[in-house]
Amino acid sequence: MSDRISDNQAVRFEEVSKTFVTARGPVRALRGISGEVPAGAILTLVGPSGSGKSTLLSLVNLMVTPDEGRVFVFGREARAWDPPALRRTAALVFQRPPVIPGSVRDNLTLGARLQGRPLDHPEDFLEMVGLPRELLDQDARELSGGQLQRLGLARALVLEPRILLLDEVTSALDPSAVRGFETFLTDLCHSRGVTILWVTHDLDQARRVGDWTWLMAAGEIIEAQATEDFFMQPDNPLTLRFLAGGHIQPGETSEPFTTKGGSV
Numbered sequence: 423m424s425d426r427i428s429d430n431q432a433v434r435f436e437e438v439s440k441t442f443v444t445a446r447g448p449v450r451a452l453r454g455i456s457g458e459v460p461a462g463a464i465l466t467l468v469g470p471s472g473s474g475k476s477t478l479l480s481l482v483n484l485m486v487t488p489d490e491g492r493v494f495v496f497g498r499e500a501r502a503w504d505p506p507a508l509r510r511t512a513a514l515v516f517q518r519p520p521v522i523p524g525s526v527r528d529n530l531t532l533g534a535r536l537q538g539r540p541l542d543h544p545e546d547f548l549e550m551v552g553l554p555r556e557l558l559d560q561d562a563r564e565l566s567g568g569q570l571q572r573l574g575l576a577r578a579l580v581l582e583p584r585i586l587l588l589d590e591v592t593s594a595l596d597p598s599a600v601r602g603f604e605t606f607l608t609d610l611c612h613s614r615g616v617t618i619l620w621v622t623h624d625l626d627q628a629r630r631v632g633d634w635t636w637l638m639a640a641g642e643i644i645e646a647q648a649t650e651d652f653f654m655q656p657d658n659p660l661t662l663r664f665l666a667g668g669h670i671q672p673g674e675t676s677e678p679f680t681t682k683g684g685s686v
């Protein structure tokens with residue numbers, strides 16, 4: 423396969439596997455994952471706990487490196503990127519964003535300071551994510567879970583990323599705020615062409631925001647479809663079971679199934 427992939431593929435995974443060595447023994451987090459995410463699309467990643475979703479996100483900005491296979495970001499293999507440049511291009515937003523000791527302003531301006539540039543209007547980024555500018559000088563450790571999730575996103579936006587890697591970023595928001603967040607992010611995707619890989623346990627959210635949806639189980643992608651087809655006519659019987667609230671047991675995932683194709 424060619425090393426050069428066009429700019430209209432934001433991310434491509436080629437036969438990627440990852441095993442973590444733990445005190446309990448090896449944990450196979452990813453097994454031969456292949457797929458691609460078109461630039462400017464929203465991919466929603468769903469699946470049971472421990473199925474490998476966060477690990478897959480972490481491969482994109484080199485927080486984790488694969489044992490086997492290759493990951494491409496805008497056509498260049500991830501490990502060939504300068505890591506800081508890659509992390510500006512593909513910003514990861516955690517469910518519980520880590521904060522540095524200091525104010526909200528300190529946390530917000532950190533990324534720009536590391537790039538050696540000033541951030542003239544940090545309050546604009548707060549307002550973008552629905553936080554009042556009065557919070558700027560508050561101690562970041564005093565924020566609520568929901569405020570922290572908003573700050574995490576604001577901090578990523580300061581980097582002006584072309585890809586956002588979102589890991590359960592609305593779990594601490596109240597339901598009305600969740601919709602506002604979703605609208606903001608889908609607008610960002612449509613108006614600025616930002617590509618989003620969005621891990622969520624909320625299947626309704628995955629359906630509302632996704633262009634493409636992958637279901638992961640036991641480190642494999644067991645269904646990859648345009649989001650509408652994923653929910654309306656999945657190919658894999660395990661997907662139907664998962665959508666109905668059932669469990670997928672280890673060992674069930676490697677059964678062959680056909681896909682309808684598509685860009686993912």
Ligand SMILES: Nc1ncnc2c1ncn2[C@@H]1O[C@H](COP(=O)(O)OP(=O)(O)OP(=O)(O)O)[C@@H](O)[C@H]1O
Pocket residue numbers: 442443444449450451469470471472473474475476477478
């Ligand atoms: N840094 C790590 N060290 C050791 N094991 C890890 C590490 N990161 C993930 N794992 C293991 O890899 C597997 C996949 O984890 P991962 O967090 O990617 O799953 P997930 O689908 O995102 O789960 P959840 O929905 O609960 O967040 C799990 O068994 C997990 O315990």
